[in-house]
Amino acid sequence: MKITDARVVVTAPGRNFVTLVIETEDGVVGVGDATLNGRELAVASTLTDHIRPLLIGRDARRIEDTWNYLYKGSYWRRGAIAMTAIAAVDMALWDIKGKIAGLPVYELLGGASRDGVLVYGHASGHTFDVLDGSVQKYLDTGYKAIRVQASVPGLDHTYGIAAGSAATYEPASGSLPEEDVWDSALYLDFAPRLVSHVREQFGYGVHLLHDAHHRLTPIEAARLGAQLEPYRMWWLEDPTPAEDQGAFRLIRSHTATPLAVGEIFNSIWDCQQLITERLIDYVRASVTHAGGITHLRRIFALAELYGVRTGSHGATDLSPISLAAALHIDLAVPNFGIQEYMPHPSPAEEVFRTGYRFHDGYLHPGDGPGLGVEFDEVAAARFPYVPRYLPVNRLVDGTVHDW
Template sequence: PVYQLLGGKCREAAAVYVHADGENPQAVAENVLAYMEQGIRYVRVQAGGYGGRHAPDVRPQGAPDGFYFDPKHYMRTTLRTLAHVRGVVGEEVELLHDIHERLSPIDAVGFAKEVERFKLFFLEDALAPEDTAWFQRIRQQCATPLAMGELFNHPHEWQPLIAKRLIDFIRMHISQMGGLTPARDVAIFANMYGVRTAWHGPGDVSPVGHAANLHLDLWAPNFGIQEWCRFDDLHYEMFPGLPEVRNGYMYANDKPGLGIDINEKLAAQYPPHENISWWTESRLPDGSPARP
C-alpha cells in the first residue's frame, strides 16, 4: 500500500467532514443532525451553496444571465445560519464554512471576525490566491482557524503562508500540485510549522483521487481532516476498492498501490456530460463576474 511506501500508518482511519446545505437555517440544521446520527463529527455548513441564494435581484438593465451573488446578503444569511445551527446542535460537532473566495479582502477580514464566536473548526478559502497578503490582517483581528490551498500550483503560493503561520490547514488538490510526492513534501514542510493537512476532496475529485488523499492522511503525522463526498453503490461497483466511510472515519484496504481499480467496461456505459455548474456563472449585483 502507498501508505506503507510513505513510511507507514500514523492512524488506522482518517476522520472526514461532509457538506450540509439547505434552503434555510432550519433545513441546514436538520441535515447536520442527520449526519451526526451517522457518526459524523465534522460538518461544513453552507447557506444555499457558494455565496448563498435568494439575494435581491438589483441587476441593471441589459445585465447578462447568471447566478447573482450579493456579498452583504451572503454574509448576513450565513451568520444567521451558523448561529441557528450552533444553537441546535450544540458544540458536540465541529462546524466548518467555505467562503470560496467570494468576498473582497476587507469583507473577508470582517467576516472572519464575526464567525469567531461560532468556534469553527476552520474557515476555508477566505481569500483568493492573489490576495493572500491579507491573511496577516485576518490573523491580527481574530483567532478563527484558516484553511487554504485548493487553487495553489506553485510552492511560492503556499510556502510563505505556512512559514509565517498565517494558515492552520493546507488543503491543496493532489493531482493539481503534481501528485503524491509533492504532497508528501508539502505535508512535511507544514509539519515543521504546526500546520495540518486537509486535502481537497469534493465531489469532482475522482474515486482514485480520494484514495490518494486517504493514503496521505493515514501516513501524515500532521493530518487534520479529510473532505469527503458520499459515493453511491454504482461508484463502488465501477471503482472496486473505493475507500469506505464508517462512523465518521474513512478506511483503506491493504491492497498494493492505492488499493483501487477501475471497471472500464462499466465506466464506458456512463460517458461524461458537458454541463456548466451554476456556481461557475456567479455575478455581482451589477452584473460583473464574481471570483473565482
C-alpha cells in the same frame, strides 16, 4: 519494469472523470486521477498527446525521477492542467509500486500515523429546517465534523446547497456556464446567523466548518472571521482569493478563527508564504491538482515545520482514485488535520471499486496493495463524456466576480 502502455479514459458516471491507466511489461497496472472539473479534455489531451510518448519504455519504479522529468523537462512549469496530468502519472506509479511490494501505499510512505482519517461531510439546506435535518443525518451516521451551508436570503442561488434530497450537489452546468448573482453584503449579514443557529440547535459537541468560496475581500473576510469567533469554528474556508498570499496577513491580524485554503493550488509555491508566515491553519491542496503523492508530500512536509495541518479537498469533482490516494497520505503524515469527504453517487461505484471504508466519522484507505481502487474500463464505456462548465459569478450590477 518498463512501461508498455499508458491510456486515458474519460467517463461520466454521474460527473466527468479522467483516468490514466499505466501498464507494465510484467502485467502490473496502475491508475491515476486526472480530473480537472470543467477542463477535463485539456488534461486528457496533455496526457495522450504529450506525456504518453514520454512514458513508454520508462522504468515504472522510478517515481521521483519520472516526476522531475515531466515537471522540469517540459520547461513550461506549473499550472493546473500540467500539474493534474503529472499527478495522474504519479498516482499510477505509486499504485504500481504498492502492487509490486504487495503493500498499501501508506506503508510505503512510512506506515500509519493514526488508526483512521477524520472526515467532514457537507450539510446544507434552502431553509434552516432543511439544514437542521441534513446536519442531524450526518450526526446519526457518525460524523464528528460537518460543513454547513444554507441559502442566503435575497439571492436566487447559493453555492454548496444540495439539490433536492441528493447527498451531494453538482455545481457543473451544461454546454455553457450558468451565471449566478452574488451580493457580499447579504452574505456577510447572513453567515454569522447561520452558524449561530447551528450551534444553538446542535451545541458544541460537533466540529463546524464553513466555506466562503473565495468571494470576500480581505477586510470582509476579517470581519466575518471575527463575528464567527464565539462559535469555535474548525475553520473558515477560502475566505478570499489566495493569489495574493499576503492578503491573509490582514485577515490574520483581525481574527483568531482558523483559516483554510488551497483546493485550487497546484504547487508548493502557491502556498509557500501562507505556510512559512503562518497565515493559515490548514492547507487544502489536493493530490490530483497538486502534482500527485510525490509533490503533495512536499507541501505537507513544509506545512509541518510551521504548525500548519492538512485538510485536503475531497469533493466529488475528483474521482474515487483521488480520494483513495489522499487517504493514504492522510494516514501517514504527522500533521494531518481533516479530510473532506463526499461519497460518490452509485454510477461511479460501478466504474471505481474502492477498498476504503467509513466508520464512526473516520475513513481508512484499506490494506489492499497499491491505492486499493479497481477501475472497470468496460463499465466506464457505458458513461460517455458530457461537456460541462462550472458557473460564473456576477455581482448585482453585472460585474464578473469570484465564484
